[in-house]
Amino acid sequence: MTVVKVFVNYKESILNPEAQAIQQALGRLGYENITQLKVGKTFELTFSDELTRAEIVQEVNEISDRMLANYNMENYTYEIIELEGMS
Amino acid sequence: MTVVKVFVNYKESILNPEAQAIQQALGRLGYENITQLKVGKTFELTFSDELTRAEIVQEVNEISDRMLANYNMENYTYEIIELEGMS
Numbered sequence: 001m002t003v004v005k006v007f008v009n010y011k012e013s014i015l016n017p018e019a020q021a022i023q024q025a026l027g028r029l030g031y032e033n034i035t036q037l038k039v040g041k042t043f044e045l046t047f048s049d050e051l052t053r054a055e056i057v058q059e060v061n062e063i064s065d066r067m068l069a070n071y072n073m074e075n076y077t078y079e080i081i082e083l084e085g086m087s
Numbered sequence: 088m089t090v091v092k093v094f095v096n097y098k099e100s101i102l103n104p105e106a107q108a109i110q111q112a113l114g115r116l117g118y119e120n121i122t123q124l125k126v127g128k129t130f131e132l133t134f135s136d137e138l139t140r141a142e143i144v145q146e147v148n149e150i151s152d153r154m155l156a157n158y159n160m161e162n163y164t165y166e167i168i169e170l171e172g173m174s
Binding site (some may be wrong): 035068 | 088094096097100109112116118120121122123126127128130131132133134135137138146150153154155165169
């Protein structure tokens with residue numbers, strides 16, 4: 001079994017009102033030491049054992065490009081975790 | 088400078104319609120080998136150097152409990168990354 005965690009974040013140039021709102025609220029609550037706040041999404045995909053690692057990488061790239069990230073506004077990174085002895 | 092990444096995920100018992108919709112759409116697109124899909128949020132907090140590590144841990148716990156995670160439906164984990172030589 002292979003678990004792939006895809007992290008999707010806004011590009012640096014894109015304004016993120018949610019992150020701004022949270023950072024302002026934290027300032028009002030007295031948390032003054034936070035200089036930056038970013039908000040992103042995580043998609044955790046579990047693959048069955050039928051695919052090779054190369055096939056999984058290809059599928060993850062396709063899925064991230066087509067569905068999980070908006071190419072114009074977002075970047076993505078991912079990490080691949082192979083779990084042995086589980087089905 | 089210290090960066091803390093907080094990962095917020097739905098508890099196992101909570102139905103997540105977004106994850107279900109994405110998994111069904113992936114099935115229709117021919118990605119049949121994904122047995123599970125989870126969707127979560129990431130908050131990346133950058134702390135200035137005024138706080139000790141213990142103070143940062145305390146603030147992150149408070150902030151996660153009060154603002155970032157919904158105690159009834161979500162769990163959170165975080166990782167602390169200390170960056171040296173940057174301001």
